[in-house]
Amino acid sequence: MTEVLRRGRASLAFSFFAQGAAFALLVTRIPAIQDRYGVSDALLPAFLAAVPVLAGVGSVTTEHLVKRIRPSRVLRWSQPVVLLALLGAGAGDRIAELAAALAVFGLAVGALDASMNMLGVSLQRTYGRSIMLGFHAAYSLGGIVGASLAWAGAHWHLALVVSYLPVVVVLLPAAFVGSHWYVDGDSTAVPATGDGAGSRPGGGSPVFRLLLPLCLVMTFAYIGDSTVSNWSAKYLQDVLGSSEQLATVPYNVYMVTTLLGRAIGDFGVRRFGAVAVVRLGALVAAAGFAVVAGAPGAWAGMLGFTLVGLGLCVLVPQTFAAAGRLFPGASDAAVARLNIFNYVGFLVGSPLVGALGDAWNYRGAMLVPMVLVLVTLVYARSFARQPDRYGDHHERPRTADVGRGSNGL
Numbered sequence: 001m002t003e004v005l006r007r008g009r010a011s012l013a014f015s016f017f018a019q020g021a022a023f024a025l026l027v028t029r030i031p032a033i034q035d036r037y038g039v040s041d042a043l044l045p046a047f048l049a050a051v052p053v054l055a056g057v058g059s060v061t062t063e064h065l066v067k068r069i070r071p072s073r074v075l076r077w078s079q080p081v082v083l084l085a086l087l088g089a090g091a092g093d094r095i096a097e098l099a100a101a102l103a104v105f106g107l108a109v110g111a112l113d114a115s116m117n118m119l120g121v122s123l124q125r126t127y128g129r130s131i132m133l134g135f136h137a138a139y140s141l142g143g144i145v146g147a148s149l150a151w152a153g154a155h156w157h158l159a160l161v162v163s164y165l166p167v168v169v170v171l172l173p174a175a176f177v178g179s180h181w182y183v184d185g186d187s188t189a190v191p192a193t194g195d196g197a198g199s200r201p202g203g204g205s206p207v208f209r210l211l212l213p214l215c216l217v218m219t220f221a222y223i224g225d226s227t228v229s230n231w232s233a234k235y236l237q238d239v240l241g242s243s244e245q246l247a248t249v250p251y252n253v254y255m256v257t258t259l260l261g262r263a264i265g266d267f268g269v270r271r272f273g274a275v276a277v278v279r280l281g282a283l284v285a286a287a288g289f290a291v292v293a294g295a296p297g298a299w300a301g302m303l304g305f306t307l308v309g310l311g312l313c314v315l316v317p318q319t320f321a322a323a324g325r326l327f328p329g330a331s332d333a334a335v336a337r338l339n340i341f342n343y344v345g346f347l348v349g350s351p352l353v354g355a356l357g358d359a360w361n362y363r364g365a366m367l368v369p370m371v372l373v374l375v376t377l378v379y380a381r382s383f384a385r386q387p388d389r390y391g392d393h394h395e396r397p398r399t400a401d402v403g404r405g406s407n408g409l
Contacts, residue, residue: 004181004183005123005126005127005183007181007183008119008123008181008182008183009123009127009131009183010178010181011178011179011180011181011182012116012119012120012123012135012182012183013134013135013138014138014174014175014178015075015079015116015175015178015179015182016116016120016135016136016138016139016142017138017139017141017142017145018079018083018142018171018174018175019079019082019109019112019113019116019139019142020138020139020140020141020142020143020144020145020146021142021143021145021146021149021167021171022082022083022086022142022146022167022171023109023143023146024142024143024144024145024146024147024150025086025146025147025149025150025163025164025167026086026089026105027229028146028147028150028151029090029150029153029154029160029163030044030048032153032154032160033089033090033098033160036090036093036160037092037093037094037095037097037098038095039095039098047098047099047102049347050099050102050103050106051102051105051106051109052106052343052346052347053106053343053347054103054106054107054110055106055107055109055110055113055342055343056110056340056343056344057106057107057110058078058106058107058108058109058110058111058112058114059110059111059113059114059336059339059340059343060110060336060337060340061107061110061111062074062110062111062114062115062118062336063114063332063333063336063337065111066115066118066332066333066336070184071114071115071118071119071122071184071332072115072119072179072182072183072184074111074114074115075111075112075115075116075119075179075182076176076179076182078108078109078111078112078115079108079112079172079175079176079179080172080175080176081104081108082105082108082109082112083167083168083171083172083175084168084172085101085102085104085105085108086101086105086164086168087161087164087165087168088100088101088104089101089102089105089160089164090159090160090161090163090164090165091160091161091164110339110343113339113342114335114336114339116135117320117335117339118331118332118335118336119182119183119184119185120132120135120320121185121320121321121323121324121331121335122183122184122185122324122331122332123183123185124321124324125185125324125328125331126183126185129266129270130265130266130269130270130274130321131266132266132317132318132320132321133262133263133265133266133269133313133314133317133318134262134263134266135317136262136313136316136317137259137262137263137265140255140258140259140262140313141259143255144252144255144256144259146167147251147252147255149163149167150163185331210326210327210382211323211326211327211334211337211338213379213382214319214322214323214326214338214379214382215337215338215341216341216375216379217278217315217319217376217379217382218315218316218319218338218341218342218345219341219344219345219348220345220369220372220373220375220376221312221315221316221319221345221373221376222316222341222342222343222344222345222346222349223345223348223349223352223369223372224285224289224308224312224349224369224372224373225312225345225346225349226345226346226348226349226350226353227289227349227350227353227366227369228250228251228254228305228308228309229251229254230349230350230353230354231350231353231354231357231362231365232247232250232251232254232305233247233250233251234247234362235292235301235362235366236249236250236298236301236302238362239301239362239363240295240297240298240300240301241297241298242298242301246298247298249302250301250302250305250306251305253302253305253306253309254305254306254308254309255309256309257306257309257310257313258309258310258312258313259313260310261281261309261310261311261313261314262313262314262317265277265313265314265317268280268314269318273384274318274321274322274383274384275380275381275383275384277314277318278314278315278318278376278380278383279376279377279380280311280314281310281311281312281313281314281315281318281376282311282315282373282374282376282377282380283311283374283377284307284310284311285307285308285310285311285312285315285370285373286311286370286371286373286374287307287311288304288305288306288307288308288309288310288311289304289308289366289367289369289370289373290304290367290370291303291304291307292304292305292308292366293363293364293366293367293370294363311373312373315376316342318383319338319383320335320338320339321383322382322383323335323338326382349369352368353365353366353368353369356368
């Protein structure tokens with residue numbers, strides 16, 4: 001059983017890594033994609049917004065798919081589709097081809113994100129201890145690798161397809177082979193009690209109230225994340241007067257600190273509990289945005305973005321884990337529903353900060369994600385361990401499917 005779990009954990013971590021690399025390769029080469037296809041500045045926001053919207057559709061679709069097939073099978077087939085869609089985005093010549101590639105990418109990413117986190121939540125439940133942050137650390141590592149490869153491709157003026165092809169050739173077969181070791185938990189069965197923490201997250205008002213705080217935390221966390229990814233370079237250069245070269249550093253530092261924070265975050269959860277870790281993360285992230293807003297110069301601004309990375313990195317993984325604890329008998333549906341607010345935050349964050357920056361000023365705009373992150377403190381108790389259907393306050397490892405991987409062996 002231990003060996004099965006170890007293989008399942010390693011293969012899922014690699015899936016997170018591959019997804020982080022693929023997503024970074026897409027978003028960091030958007031200017032090159034725009035130039036290749038001749039997409040106007042007016043049309044580009046529509047293309048960019050379509051991806052998270054379709055990802056939300058993919059996440060909702062996955063909620064219904066996993067009622068009939070295991071999440072591991074959704075993940076096994078959606079990850080190759082994401083990688084092939086990435087290659088398609090770099091290989092086409094016409095805007096219609098780009099639109100088709102991004103549409104497929106968005107739908108598949110929604111299914112991929114949802115099914116990955118479903119497996120992560122159920123595997124954590126089987127382990128009986130916090131391991132969710134480690135999976136998201138693998139995603140951060142993949143993002144760093146993907147962004148570095150994108151930088152190399154831009155530095156050497158490589159065609160997009162030349163940059164993407166080696167990555168897809170390596171990651172696609174590796175991810176597919178690794179998918180045979182995924183471990184599914186029995187997270188779709190509805191407990192006999194029918195109420196409380198184990199009930200299915202449908203449309204009932206009491207159940208919705210349980211999930212709503214986590215949905216808000218997810219949205220606020222991604223508003224903060226999109227603020228850093230979309231505005232850190234502009235903020236350092238235009239507001240704090242840094243050089244163009246130095247302005248590229250904050251996001252890389254943010255990704256590195258995100259990786260470090262997630263790499264050690266599980267130990268903090270095991271030692272102090274999820275509530276304490278979430279509260280500390282929210283306070284550190286808010287302090288980071290405050291430093292950014294009041295920074296007298298570029299280096300102080302970089303320190304602020306570093307703090308933001310250290311704080312925000314724990315919120316999203318713990319939000320998924322909390323959904324799994326709230327709905328132990330229907331964690332797949334809860335994760336799929338919660339995953340939608342990942343894309344809501346992404347869609348809202350960048351336009352919100354940009355509009356406030358243009359209408360007011362960018363220092364003031366940085367205070368908005370600071371306040372939203374602080375709201376997380378109000379909902380921190382939602383991250384506490386909940387009574388499960390056995391009537392205690394401890395997560396019981398699931399053993400029914402421990403010896404069974406995604407291929408039923």
